[in-house]
Amino acid sequence: MSGTPLLSLAIWVPILAGLVVLATGSDRNAPLARALSLIGAVAGLLVTIPLYTGFDLHTPAMQFVELKPWIPRFNVNYHLGVDGISMLFVILNSFITVTVILAGWQVIDSKVAQYNAGFLIMSGLLNGIFSALDGVLFYVFFEASLIPLYLIIGIWGGPNRVYAAFKFFLFTLFGSLLFLIALLYLFISSGGSFSILDWHRMPIGMTAQTWLFLAFLVAFAVKVPMWPVHTWLPDAHVEAPTGGSIVLAAIALKLGAYGFLRFSLPIAPDASHELAGLVIALSLIAIIYIGFVALVQEDMKKLVAYSSIAHMGFVTLGFFIFSPLGVEGALVQMISHGFVSGAMFFSIGVMYDRAHSRLIADYGGVVNTMPKFAAFFMLFAMANAGLPATSGFVGEFMVILAAVEHNFWVAFAAASTMIVGAAYTLWMYKRVVFGSVANHHVAELSDINGREFLVFVLFAIGALGMGLYPQPFTEVMHSSVDELLRHVALSKIQ
């Protein structure tokens, strides 16, 4: 398979499929649009499988590299490649796209073609972000991916969708504009290269590193999101349609964290060490404070949104401990969170489609009318709380272990979230699912159908499989993570 441009296929197959779906036009052709979207999404997933099977575990170097000149005027190249850090996200993203198309199968009945096309194009753009090795190419995908999500939230979202869509777009754009200046600065000071790998090797003085680090921090902190720039996320989640929430939680939040690994740590290692305390502090605030905020939410989507912020706090914490266990734990946590939060949002979507409410108070005793659903929801709630044998446990455990080696009190603070996390998730679950049937809406609920069952099974395979046997996920990361940390340990100041 060496000659096949796999990464290009992973990017352009979904985008082209999206354009084809767009061409089906009005809702008269909705069944055709759905079928084509599913074919496109599955094809997009299939082309990413060889990335895993053909992956060389023993090298930290970029694999499946494609390098072609794109804009020679500025030495910008169409430079793609994945290592052990980014490869899994390409597959995860393509997988999530399939579930999103399935999740919106019956629920979305207006402008079906545009909805599905939006997600397919988004999927291609996100794959582009994870595989870009050129600064401009990364940035272009990074910003372009805002457009489909803006439209998805704004067209198919809830009552306050316009506010949420604008807030989402402008917040993230604010971060990425400073990032653009940082890229241009690196371009000029590296003597005219936009290659991220060149920037990794380039010596940079401490002052410049600090400014670069801060510019990256703003861009990625907004995207992760870290406290205190997280406020766009609950709004976006609450207003977005189910599919939008799934992509947002499962993939879009990972972009910020991925950015830390690809830009902040290797380009500004000295500043990263210097300012690690700041990031760790922000992460702990996210873990603890946002955990408590999640506890008092009355809207289920908001609750899961806040829990996402807390979980992403673990990720940033893991990165800035600078130990292999921490970084790998954080990566596992990112992928696990992709499955679990996606499944949580899908569960809430399943209930919302039937009862048209996301308020916890409107439910109660759902287990009586939807037993199969309650079983799946239980599984994902447990995974969200970090129960052993689910994927949620592995990542958090690894990060906490790494934190103990780093500093006991940091570990202690982070571990406390195991309790808070269990509390808010399970308490919500108890109020929604258990008890007697709360009202006639709940009494009229019908259990999940075959399509929803299929989506749940897909998510469950991910969450359980990773929890029981994380080896296939972690083994591909080892050499890349080791290489990254070896690189970060070296000073770039000359």
Place this chain on the structure above:
Amino acid sequence: MTLAEMQFQVPDLRLASAEIFMLLMACLILVGDLLVKDEKRTLTFVATQLTLIGAAVITFASSSGETAYTFSNMYVGDLMADLLKLLLYLTVIVILFYSRGYILERPQMARGEYYSLALFATLGMMVMISASHLVTVYIGLELLSLSLYAMVAMNRDSVPATEAAMKYFVLGALASGLLLYGMSMIYGATGTLEIPAIAERLYMGQFDKGILVFGLVFLVSGLAFKLGVVPFHMWIPDVYHGAPTAVTLFIATAPKLAAFAMVMRLLVNGLIVVSQDWQAMLIILSVLSMAIGNIAAIAQTNLKRMLAYSAISHMGFMLLGIVTGVVGGDARFALNAYSSAMFYVITYVLTSAGTFGMILLLARGGLESDELDDFKGLNRRSPWFAAVMMMMMFSMAGIPFFVGFFAKFSVLQAVVAAGHLWLAIVAVAFSLIGCFYYLRVVKIMYFDPPTNTSPIEAPLDMKILMSANGLAVALLGIFPQVLMSLCAFSLLRSL
């Protein structure tokens, strides 16, 4: 000087053959149109388009790629001029296609004058682009301006149009006065009106610095007025808003190319030695334009007015490319900076033409559709044209994969290369603010329900051209290299 030396020289007419052809044809069409009946006015339209195509062929065929002067060094032909002229013809051709339906529905405008005035304005811009003498610059500029004043006032029963024309004329005359005064000062300081000779004398140090800088202030003010940058922007919103949309389309596109050429000829070709002085002035104008243009645009409910403020901010952004050419007397970055500005102007014209074209596309039955609310729910009425308009808006906002992103990108890299990091940060901060109102147009088209559900009726040629315009914005955003290197190459051969 002996009699033998004073012999009359026949200027090299071939160099200016496109201008001569344009002049002849414009006069011919002006007179010929008198003999054409109203129902056969299509003839005038066709003749005008053929004239533009003919001029394009002549310009292309006579382009040698070398810099050459004629008419006693009053006229210059170089690669930059050829490229800008070709783009100018293309822009005017597109404008005329877009405006045709709009004009036919308005009896007072449905005359041949629109076409002949457009040709005279084009001729004026061609002269500006090829001017190498202060008087030539002025002649070209006046020919353009006078044609535009008349075009704005063409719908003569319309009160807003008449008011806009008055404002445009009075303020335009003032600006011409400023420019002329500045030119006279520069003549006083250097003793010549020829632009290359001015540069040479400045280089040799044979000039009076006090008078020169005094004149420079007036010159920059006049240029700023014509570009429409703050604080000389007052006319832009009123004229854009009040003029018939077909004329707004004209004012908002083609003259920007000529204005760029004028800035290049006067400031870069002529006054590069005192670049520190005019760069400092332009930085202030640029920052103010980005600030006021972007902030004021947020408050507008009329799309034409909003785009007017957006134009102010875009011209401010373009100036960033001009001010970063010379850093501390070092002109290493000049080519990079000026070609970025040129790329910015060209892509702005492309996008702006599409945006105003869309307003014309929606305006049917003699009514305007220039309020933001007229675009409500466009996605339900026509998903394709909503998508085209969305591409225009994202391009103007500078979001990839649309060409506007690479325009901003190339100017910003020139700014960062020149070491003005703070200027780049200011520029992106105002771009972020600007993003809000472009996003609002997308919101209105996509998130709001339509108030008018009638399908869009427009001539087929306009629909095709509009689609091509949208695709160009997207395709140039994916493959910007060709246009970028064309700009860089033409400037490399001309500077």
